[in-house]
Amino acid sequence: MSEKKKPYDYVESPFMLTRREFVIIGGIIIALLAVPVVWLRSALVNRNYYIKARTKGLYQDDVSSKIRMSHENPAIARFYKEFAGHPLSAVSEELLHTTYVNRMNALS
Protein backbone atom coordinates (compact mmCIF):
# COMPACT_ATOMS: atom_id res chain seq x y z
CA MET A 1 0.00 0.00 0.00
CA SER A 2 1.57 3.30 -1.09
CA GLU A 3 1.81 6.21 1.31
CA LYS A 4 -0.42 9.17 0.44
CA LYS A 5 1.63 12.05 -0.96
CA LYS A 6 1.67 15.10 1.25
CA PRO A 7 0.57 18.40 -0.32
CA TYR A 8 3.88 20.03 0.62
CA ASP A 9 7.55 19.24 0.03
CA TYR A 10 9.28 21.07 2.89
CA VAL A 11 8.72 21.48 6.61
CA GLU A 12 10.48 23.35 9.39
CA SER A 13 13.51 21.47 10.65
CA PRO A 14 12.81 19.81 14.00
CA PHE A 15 16.37 20.66 15.05
CA MET A 16 16.03 24.44 14.73
CA LEU A 17 15.51 24.67 18.49
CA THR A 18 18.17 23.07 20.70
CA ARG A 19 17.26 21.24 23.90
CA ARG A 20 19.02 23.93 25.95
CA GLU A 21 17.05 26.71 24.23
CA PHE A 22 13.81 24.80 24.75
CA VAL A 23 14.43 24.40 28.49
CA ILE A 24 15.56 28.01 29.02
CA ILE A 25 12.81 29.70 26.99
CA GLY A 26 10.14 27.30 28.24
CA GLY A 27 11.26 27.92 31.82
CA ILE A 28 11.09 31.69 31.36
CA ILE A 29 7.56 31.43 29.91
CA ILE A 30 6.33 29.32 32.84
CA ALA A 31 8.04 31.61 35.37
CA LEU A 32 6.48 34.73 33.82
CA LEU A 33 3.06 33.09 33.81
CA ALA A 34 3.51 32.31 37.51
CA VAL A 35 4.25 35.95 38.44
CA PRO A 36 0.67 37.28 38.06
CA VAL A 37 -0.69 34.19 39.82
CA VAL A 38 1.60 34.86 42.79
CA TRP A 39 0.60 38.54 42.78
CA LEU A 40 -3.08 37.63 42.69
CA ARG A 41 -2.64 35.23 45.59
CA SER A 42 -0.83 37.93 47.55
CA ALA A 43 -3.61 40.45 46.78
CA LEU A 44 -6.24 37.99 47.96
CA VAL A 45 -4.38 37.10 51.15
CA ASN A 46 -3.92 40.81 51.98
CA ARG A 47 -7.39 41.90 50.87
CA ASN A 48 -8.45 42.74 54.46
CA TYR A 49 -5.35 44.84 55.12
CA TYR A 50 -7.27 48.15 55.15
CA ILE A 51 -9.92 46.83 57.55
CA LYS A 52 -7.31 45.36 59.88
CA ALA A 53 -5.29 48.60 59.86
CA ARG A 54 -8.42 50.64 60.62
CA THR A 55 -9.38 48.28 63.46
CA LYS A 56 -5.89 48.51 64.91
CA GLY A 57 -6.00 52.32 64.74
CA LEU A 58 -9.35 52.46 66.53
CA TYR A 59 -8.08 50.20 69.32
CA GLN A 60 -4.97 52.38 69.68
CA ASP A 61 -7.16 55.51 69.93
CA ASP A 62 -9.23 53.73 72.55
CA VAL A 63 -6.19 52.76 74.64
CA SER A 64 -4.74 56.28 74.60
CA SER A 65 -8.04 58.05 75.35
CA LYS A 66 -8.62 59.48 78.85
CA ILE A 67 -12.38 59.14 78.49
CA ARG A 68 -13.19 55.74 77.02
CA MET A 69 -16.96 55.52 77.49
CA SER A 70 -19.51 58.02 76.25
CA HIS A 71 -21.52 58.20 79.49
CA GLU A 72 -18.35 59.28 81.34
CA ASN A 73 -17.88 62.20 78.98
CA PRO A 74 -18.58 65.41 81.00
CA ALA A 75 -19.84 67.24 77.91
CA ILE A 76 -22.42 64.50 77.22
CA ALA A 77 -23.46 64.40 80.88
CA ARG A 78 -23.93 68.16 80.90
CA PHE A 79 -25.92 67.97 77.59
CA TYR A 80 -28.46 65.58 79.20
CA LYS A 81 -28.52 67.34 82.55
CA GLU A 82 -29.08 70.85 81.25
CA PHE A 83 -30.82 70.29 77.89
CA ALA A 84 -32.01 66.88 76.70
CA GLY A 85 -33.13 65.39 80.01
CA HIS A 86 -32.18 61.74 79.50
CA PRO A 87 -30.99 59.35 76.70
CA LEU A 88 -33.69 58.52 74.08
CA SER A 89 -35.70 61.59 75.14
CA ALA A 90 -37.68 63.40 72.45
CA VAL A 91 -35.08 66.18 72.23
CA SER A 92 -32.10 63.82 71.95
CA GLU A 93 -33.95 61.67 69.36
CA GLU A 94 -34.58 64.73 67.24
CA LEU A 95 -31.07 66.18 67.54
CA LEU A 96 -28.80 63.13 67.72
CA HIS A 97 -30.53 60.38 65.80
CA THR A 98 -30.49 60.07 62.03
CA THR A 99 -32.53 58.22 59.42
CA TYR A 100 -31.48 55.83 56.65
CA VAL A 101 -31.43 57.14 53.10
CA ASN A 102 -30.73 54.78 50.21
CA ARG A 103 -28.06 56.52 48.11
CA MET A 104 -27.17 53.54 45.91
CA ASN A 105 -28.72 55.19 42.87
CA ALA A 106 -26.47 58.20 43.29
CA LEU A 107 -23.41 55.96 42.86
CA SER A 108 -24.32 54.59 39.43
Add this chain to the structure above:
Amino acid sequence: MTDSSFILKHPMQVRVFHFILAVSFLTLAVTGIILFQKPLQEAAMNTVIQIHVVAGVVMTLDALAFLFLAFDRVVMFTKRVFTFSGNDLKWFTVLGGYPQKILLHKKVEVPPMGKYNAGQKLFGIFVLVGGTLLILSGWALWTLPHIIPHGDTSMIGTIHLYVSWILILFLLVHLFLGIYMVDDFKAMFLHGRIPYEDAAEKSPLWVKNDICKIG
Protein backbone atom coordinates in the same frame (compact mmCIF):
# COMPACT_ATOMS: atom_id res chain seq x y z
CA MET B 1 13.43 24.66 -7.03
CA THR B 2 10.43 23.73 -9.09
CA ASP B 3 7.36 25.92 -9.32
CA SER B 4 5.23 23.28 -7.63
CA SER B 5 7.24 23.12 -4.40
CA PHE B 6 5.39 24.03 -1.23
CA ILE B 7 6.48 24.59 2.36
CA LEU B 8 4.27 23.74 5.31
CA LYS B 9 4.38 27.10 7.10
CA HIS B 10 1.50 26.73 9.54
CA PRO B 11 0.87 23.19 10.94
CA MET B 12 -2.70 22.12 11.76
CA GLN B 13 -2.53 22.92 15.49
CA VAL B 14 -1.34 26.46 14.73
CA ARG B 15 -4.13 26.99 12.20
CA VAL B 16 -6.83 25.76 14.58
CA PHE B 17 -5.43 27.90 17.42
CA HIS B 18 -5.21 30.96 15.17
CA PHE B 19 -8.74 30.49 13.80
CA ILE B 20 -10.32 30.29 17.25
CA LEU B 21 -8.12 33.17 18.44
CA ALA B 22 -9.17 35.33 15.48
CA VAL B 23 -12.89 34.68 15.99
CA SER B 24 -12.79 35.13 19.77
CA PHE B 25 -10.53 38.21 19.71
CA LEU B 26 -12.61 39.96 17.03
CA THR B 27 -15.72 39.30 19.13
CA LEU B 28 -13.94 40.57 22.24
CA ALA B 29 -12.71 43.68 20.43
CA VAL B 30 -16.16 44.62 19.08
CA THR B 31 -17.99 43.92 22.35
CA GLY B 32 -15.19 45.60 24.31
CA ILE B 33 -15.53 48.81 22.29
CA ILE B 34 -19.33 48.70 22.81
CA LEU B 35 -18.81 48.25 26.57
CA PHE B 36 -16.40 51.20 26.57
CA GLN B 37 -18.65 53.53 24.54
CA LYS B 38 -21.98 52.33 26.07
CA PRO B 39 -24.17 53.24 23.06
CA LEU B 40 -26.96 50.70 23.82
CA GLN B 41 -29.82 50.34 26.31
CA GLU B 42 -29.25 48.48 29.59
CA ALA B 43 -30.68 45.13 28.43
CA ALA B 44 -28.58 45.16 25.26
CA MET B 45 -25.48 46.16 27.24
CA ASN B 46 -26.04 43.17 29.55
CA THR B 47 -26.18 40.89 26.51
CA VAL B 48 -22.95 42.45 25.21
CA ILE B 49 -21.26 41.77 28.56
CA GLN B 50 -22.35 38.12 28.38
CA ILE B 51 -21.01 37.77 24.82
CA HIS B 52 -17.75 39.42 25.94
CA VAL B 53 -17.40 36.95 28.81
CA VAL B 54 -18.14 33.89 26.66
CA ALA B 55 -15.66 35.02 24.01
CA GLY B 56 -13.09 35.63 26.76
CA VAL B 57 -13.56 32.10 28.10
CA VAL B 58 -13.21 30.69 24.58
CA MET B 59 -9.99 32.66 24.02
CA THR B 60 -8.62 31.50 27.37
CA LEU B 61 -9.35 27.84 26.65
CA ASP B 62 -7.81 28.25 23.18
CA ALA B 63 -4.64 29.78 24.65
CA LEU B 64 -4.38 27.15 27.40
CA ALA B 65 -4.93 24.29 24.95
CA PHE B 66 -2.22 25.64 22.66
CA LEU B 67 0.14 26.23 25.58
CA PHE B 68 -0.21 22.66 26.85
CA LEU B 69 -0.70 20.77 23.57
CA ALA B 70 1.82 22.69 21.48
CA PHE B 71 4.30 24.00 24.03
CA ASP B 72 7.15 23.50 21.55
CA ARG B 73 5.41 25.87 19.08
CA VAL B 74 4.98 28.45 21.85
CA VAL B 75 8.69 28.22 22.71
CA MET B 76 9.65 28.44 19.03
CA PHE B 77 7.41 31.45 18.47
CA THR B 78 8.81 33.15 21.59
CA LYS B 79 12.37 32.56 20.43
CA ARG B 80 11.64 33.96 16.98
CA VAL B 81 9.85 37.13 18.07
CA PHE B 82 12.51 37.93 20.69
CA THR B 83 15.46 37.34 18.35
CA PHE B 84 16.66 40.61 16.83
CA SER B 85 19.41 41.64 14.46
CA GLY B 86 20.51 44.73 12.58
CA ASN B 87 18.26 43.64 9.73
CA ASP B 88 15.21 44.28 11.90
CA LEU B 89 16.22 47.92 12.39
CA LYS B 90 16.86 48.27 8.66
CA TRP B 91 13.45 46.68 8.00
CA PHE B 92 11.78 49.39 10.09
CA THR B 93 13.58 52.14 8.17
CA VAL B 94 11.74 51.03 5.00
CA LEU B 95 8.76 49.51 6.88
CA GLY B 96 9.23 46.29 4.96
CA GLY B 97 8.73 48.12 1.67
CA TYR B 98 4.95 47.93 2.09
CA PRO B 99 4.12 51.67 1.97
CA GLN B 100 6.24 52.10 -1.16
CA LYS B 101 4.65 49.03 -2.75
CA ILE B 102 1.06 49.84 -1.80
CA LEU B 103 1.05 53.62 -2.18
CA LEU B 104 3.73 54.31 -4.82
CA HIS B 105 3.83 50.93 -6.62
CA LYS B 106 7.61 50.92 -6.15
CA LYS B 107 9.75 48.03 -5.04
CA VAL B 108 12.51 48.90 -2.59
CA GLU B 109 15.24 46.68 -1.25
CA VAL B 110 14.18 44.99 1.98
CA PRO B 111 16.72 43.35 4.33
CA PRO B 112 16.45 39.54 4.45
CA MET B 113 14.04 38.31 7.10
CA GLY B 114 13.38 35.02 8.88
CA LYS B 115 9.95 33.43 9.26
CA TYR B 116 8.64 36.66 10.74
CA ASN B 117 9.63 40.13 9.61
CA ALA B 118 10.47 42.84 12.13
CA GLY B 119 6.90 44.18 12.18
CA GLN B 120 5.49 40.72 12.79
CA LYS B 121 8.02 40.23 15.60
CA LEU B 122 6.85 43.43 17.27
CA PHE B 123 3.24 42.34 16.86
CA GLY B 124 4.14 38.89 18.19
CA ILE B 125 5.67 40.39 21.34
CA PHE B 126 2.55 42.47 21.97
CA VAL B 127 0.32 39.44 21.33
CA LEU B 128 2.32 37.27 23.74
CA VAL B 129 2.63 39.82 26.55
CA GLY B 130 -0.56 41.78 25.91
CA GLY B 131 -2.69 38.69 25.29
CA THR B 132 -1.54 37.16 28.56
CA LEU B 133 -2.24 40.39 30.44
CA LEU B 134 -5.68 40.67 28.83
CA ILE B 135 -6.66 37.13 29.74
CA LEU B 136 -5.43 37.39 33.35
CA SER B 137 -6.88 40.87 33.94
CA GLY B 138 -10.18 39.89 32.29
CA TRP B 139 -10.59 36.88 34.56
CA ALA B 140 -9.68 38.93 37.65
CA LEU B 141 -12.22 41.63 36.72
CA TRP B 142 -14.94 39.07 35.97
CA THR B 143 -14.55 36.65 38.84
CA LEU B 144 -12.78 38.45 41.69
CA PRO B 145 -13.73 42.16 41.82
CA HIS B 146 -15.42 41.70 45.21
CA ILE B 147 -12.32 40.11 46.75
CA ILE B 148 -9.44 42.10 45.24
CA PRO B 149 -8.74 45.45 46.97
CA HIS B 150 -10.39 48.42 45.23
CA GLY B 151 -7.13 50.07 44.21
CA ASP B 152 -5.85 46.88 42.62
CA THR B 153 -9.14 46.29 40.80
CA SER B 154 -8.95 49.78 39.38
CA MET B 155 -5.34 49.22 38.26
CA ILE B 156 -6.29 45.91 36.62
CA GLY B 157 -9.15 47.64 34.78
CA THR B 158 -6.80 50.32 33.49
CA ILE B 159 -4.30 47.70 32.29
CA HIS B 160 -7.13 45.78 30.57
CA LEU B 161 -8.31 48.93 28.81
CA TYR B 162 -4.95 50.21 27.53
CA VAL B 163 -3.65 46.78 26.45
CA SER B 164 -6.94 46.20 24.60
CA TRP B 165 -6.60 49.44 22.64
CA ILE B 166 -2.98 48.69 21.73
CA LEU B 167 -3.85 45.18 20.50
CA ILE B 168 -6.91 46.41 18.59
CA LEU B 169 -4.76 49.00 16.77
CA PHE B 170 -2.17 46.31 15.98
CA LEU B 171 -4.98 44.02 14.83
CA LEU B 172 -6.16 46.54 12.23
CA VAL B 173 -2.69 46.58 10.63
CA HIS B 174 -2.43 42.77 10.98
CA LEU B 175 -5.81 42.28 9.28
CA PHE B 176 -4.94 44.60 6.40
CA LEU B 177 -1.52 43.04 5.73
CA GLY B 178 -2.90 39.53 6.30
CA ILE B 179 -5.47 40.01 3.56
CA TYR B 180 -2.97 41.90 1.37
CA MET B 181 -0.59 38.90 1.46
CA VAL B 182 -3.20 36.52 0.18
CA ASP B 183 -0.94 33.44 -0.03
CA ASP B 184 -0.11 33.70 3.66
CA PHE B 185 -3.77 34.38 4.47
CA LYS B 186 -4.85 31.20 2.66
CA ALA B 187 -2.03 29.26 4.32
CA MET B 188 -3.13 30.34 7.78
CA PHE B 189 -6.87 29.81 7.29
CA LEU B 190 -6.92 26.89 4.84
CA HIS B 191 -4.11 24.52 3.96
CA GLY B 192 -1.04 25.76 5.86
CA ARG B 193 1.36 25.74 2.91
CA ILE B 194 2.96 28.50 0.87
CA PRO B 195 4.83 28.38 -2.45
CA TYR B 196 8.57 27.89 -2.04
CA GLU B 197 9.41 30.85 -4.29
CA ASP B 198 7.12 33.13 -2.34
CA ALA B 199 8.74 32.11 0.95
CA ALA B 200 12.23 32.42 -0.53
CA GLU B 201 11.46 36.00 -1.51
CA LYS B 202 9.73 37.14 1.70
CA SER B 203 11.52 34.99 4.28
CA PRO B 204 14.90 34.07 2.74
CA LEU B 205 16.63 33.41 6.08
CA TRP B 206 13.84 31.07 7.17
CA VAL B 207 14.03 29.10 3.93
CA LYS B 208 17.83 29.02 4.10
CA ASN B 209 18.23 28.03 7.78
CA ASP B 210 15.06 26.39 9.10
CA ILE B 211 13.57 24.39 6.25
CA CYS B 212 14.20 20.77 5.30
CA LYS B 213 12.84 18.55 2.56
CA ILE B 214 10.55 15.70 3.56
CA GLY B 215 10.58 12.13 2.31
